[in-house]
Amino acid sequence: MVEIRNLTKYYGTHPAVTDISFTVGDHEVLGFLGPNGAGKSTTMNMITGCLPSTSGTVLVDGHDIAKEPLQVKRLIGYLPELPPVYPEMRVREYLQFAAGLKGVPRAERKKQVDYALEKLSLTDVQQRVIGNLSKGYRQRVGFAQALLGNPKFLILDEPTVGLDPKQVMEVRTLIQDLAREHTIIFSTHILAEVAAVCERVVIINKGQIRAVDTIENLERQVSGVLRIRLKAEGEMTKVTRIIRSVKGTGDIEDVVPDTPGVNTYTIKAESDEVRKPLVAALVAGDCMVLEISTLHSSLEDVFVRLTSSAPFTDPEFDTEPAPKQKEDDN
Amino acid sequence: MFALYKREVRSYFCTPFAYIVSALFLMVFSWSFIRSISQMSSSTLSFQFPAVFYNNFFFFIFLIPLLTMRTFAEERKSHTETLWLSAPIRVWQVVLAKYLAVVTVFGLMLVLSLFYPLVAFIKGSVIVSSLICGYLGFILWSLVCIAVGMLCSAVTDSPILAAVFGEAAMIFVIILDSFAETQFVQSLPWLSSAMLWFSTQHRFAAFAQGFFSVSDLVFFVSLSAVVLAWIVIVIEKRRWSRG
Numbered sequence: 354m355v356e357i358r359n360l361t362k363y364y365g366t367h368p369a370v371t372d373i374s375f376t377v378g379d380h381e382v383l384g385f386l387g388p389n390g391a392g393k394s395t396t397m398n399m400i401t402g403c404l405p406s407t408s409g410t411v412l413v414d415g416h417d418i419a420k421e422p423l424q425v426k427r428l429i430g431y432l433p434e435l436p437p438v439y440p441e442m443r444v445r446e447y448l449q450f451a452a453g454l455k456g457v458p459r460a461e462r463k464k465q466v467d468y469a470l471e472k473l474s475l476t477d478v479q480q481r482v483i484g485n486l487s488k489g490y491r492q493r494v495g496f497a498q499a500l501l502g503n504p505k506f507l508i509l510d511e512p513t514v515g516l517d518p519k520q521v522m523e524v525r526t527l528i529q530d531l532a533r534e535h536t537i538i539f540s541t542h543i544l545a546e547v548a549a550v551c552e553r554v555v556i557i558n559k560g561q562i563r564a565v566d567t568i569e570n571l572e573r574q575v576s577g578v579l580r581i582r583l584k585a586e587g588e589m590t591k592v593t594r595i596i597r598s599v600k601g602t603g604d605i606e607d608v609v610p611d612t613p614g615v616n617t618y619t620i621k622a623e624s625d626e627v628r629k630p631l632v633a634a635l636v637a638g639d640c641m642v643l644e645i646s647t648l649h650s651s652l653e654d655v656f657v658r659l660t661s662s663a664p665f666t667d668p669e670f671d672t673e674p675a676p677k678q679k680e681d682d683n
Numbered sequence: 684m685f686a687l688y689k690r691e692v693r694s695y696f697c698t699p700f701a702y703i704v705s706a707l708f709l710m711v712f713s714w715s716f717i718r719s720i721s722q723m724s725s726s727t728l729s730f731q732f733p734a735v736f737y738n739n740f741f742f743f744i745f746l747i748p749l750l751t752m753r754t755f756a757e758e759r760k761s762h763t764e765t766l767w768l769s770a771p772i773r774v775w776q777v778v779l780a781k782y783l784a785v786v787t788v789f790g791l792m793l794v795l796s797l798f799y800p801l802v803a804f805i806k807g808s809v810i811v812s813s814l815i816c817g818y819l820g821f822i823l824w825s826l827v828c829i830a831v832g833m834l835c836s837a838v839t840d841s842p843i844l845a846a847v848f849g850e851a852a853m854i855f856v857i858i859l860d861s862f863a864e865t866q867f868v869q870s871l872p873w874l875s876s877a878m879l880w881f882s883t884q885h886r887f888a889a890f891a892q893g894f895f896s897v898s899d900l901v902f903f904v905s906l907s908a909v910v911l912a913w914i915v916i917v918i919e920k921r922r923w924s925r926g
Contacts, residue, residue, distance in 0.1 A: 402769060403922070404922060423771045429769065435762040438763065439761075439763055442690075442697070450689070450690045453686025454772060456771055
């Protein structure tokens with residue numbers, strides 16, 4: 354278990370992270386979400402002991418990072434934002450070095466390096482010089498390094514940044530795979546990623562925690578905001594008039610021109626039910642409906658709302674999963 | 684810690700670095716060797732090797748920042764220091780491993796330079812005791828210079844700046860003696876004696892002339908240790924104040 358208690362970090366007089374607390378249970382995948390510059394990397398650096406905190410503590414399996422740094426570091430595998438790889442080394446050589454650095458016994462090194470190479474599909478490039486590899490591969494080498502020493506906790510700082518969509522999918526699958534054996538904390542500013550792999554998220558903004566909750570609970574908070582995306586052919590004023598005439602539709606938030614005569618409308622709606630009468634009305638009005646879909650209010654709305662509102666405080670360090678957000682809807 | 688030491692040594696030899704610096708070192712060495720031979724008077728019976736060290740020490744010393752400039756600055760620049768900051772290893776172990784690696788590379792360079800005494804030995808005669816003393820003095824002096832060079836590397840994230848700082852520090856090391864002997868400093872006896880405590884040149888000169896003294900040995904080793912401790916403090920301090 355990782356317990357983060359009232360962690361604060363000042364860079365000079367500038368607060369990077371202020372009084373954050375949360376707990377990560379064993380075998381949990383926790384998403385650490387926030388816009389750029391929110392303090393994600395600073396927090397992760399403090400959890401891994403790279404950076405001392407100004408105040409507050411991190412307890413990893415009961416060991417205090419400030420008092421027993423070596424014990425804590427043995428339990429943690431860390432992939433920083435920029436993979437800490439030496440460009441002049443070969444992949445295998447680097448991993449062997451990293452295993453030695455982490456104190457993996459000599460007899461076990463080969464086995465662990467092979468395991469890490471295989472997990473990240475690096476076996477084919479193991480003899481190549483890291484400096485000649487692409488960004489995606491370098492990221493994977495950094496990831497492989499984090500697995501060495503079989504750490505109980507994996508801390509991954511933006512593991513998918515700079516990867517192509519296929520690689521992003523692979524990393525996500527890998528995280529899900531690793532979650533069976535490790536406790537994972539990973540940071541990202543991509544929401545789809547959190548939704549795909551995490552059970553619980555911590556949302557942070559400007560160094561303060563905005564929410565610590567499960568994804569379902571967070572999504573429930575903003576339910577009621579439903580949008581319909583409609584692609585229809587016909588004159589814009591006419592289509593707009595028809596949309597407004599249908600009962601249950603709200604404001605038209607956005608109109609994006611598509612091909613000539615075709616526009617895509619984003620409409621607020623009370624429920625899914627509005628789709629049927631809307632299509633019927635448009636067809637009756639001689640406007641061709643090309644596409645219609647509902648846009649579920651999602652983590653994105655939660656994220657946008659939380660990162661522009663008052664800070665969240667949880668005196669219990671989030672021991673209960675129920676939503677405790679107290680804030681006015683704006 | 685051994686893993687780190689091994690990586691450091693390898694990184695010198697996997698890149699052209701060690702080779703080019705060694706080549707430069709040998710070039711300077713052979714130049715001063717040839718010059719010493721050509722200046723030998725016919726009355727001298729044996730070749731004085733320590734003179735080669737002593738007359739040209741400042742050339743050698745300027746090579747040291749080239750070896751040390753990357754030690755910490757490069758790691759900071761390429762963000763690889765997080766690897767050892769997050770590993771179960773203490774900062775002093777990292778500093779010591781890197782220090783020993785540079786000392787090893789420098790030691791290998793000195794081994795290459797043994798070629799010249801060997802030639803002199805075959806073709807003429809060499810005072811072996813003073814040769815050994817000269818090498819010893821040079822090694823001890825470079826222990827301090829390597830530590831100072833690494834300290835310069837630890838305060839910046841640019842290897843080039845680290846080299847410039849290193850050269851400046853080396854100049855300071857060299858001129859400390861002559862500065863302590865200027866009339867102005869001599870007029871303040873406490874200052875001049877304090878400077879002489881830390882000055883290295885006269886101690887090296889003693890070695891170069893074939894005098895071995897335990898107090899000088901202790902001086903060089905302990906000064907290196909103090910500078911290494913300083914590096915640990917610099918790195919720890921940076922962790923506290925910045926990212």
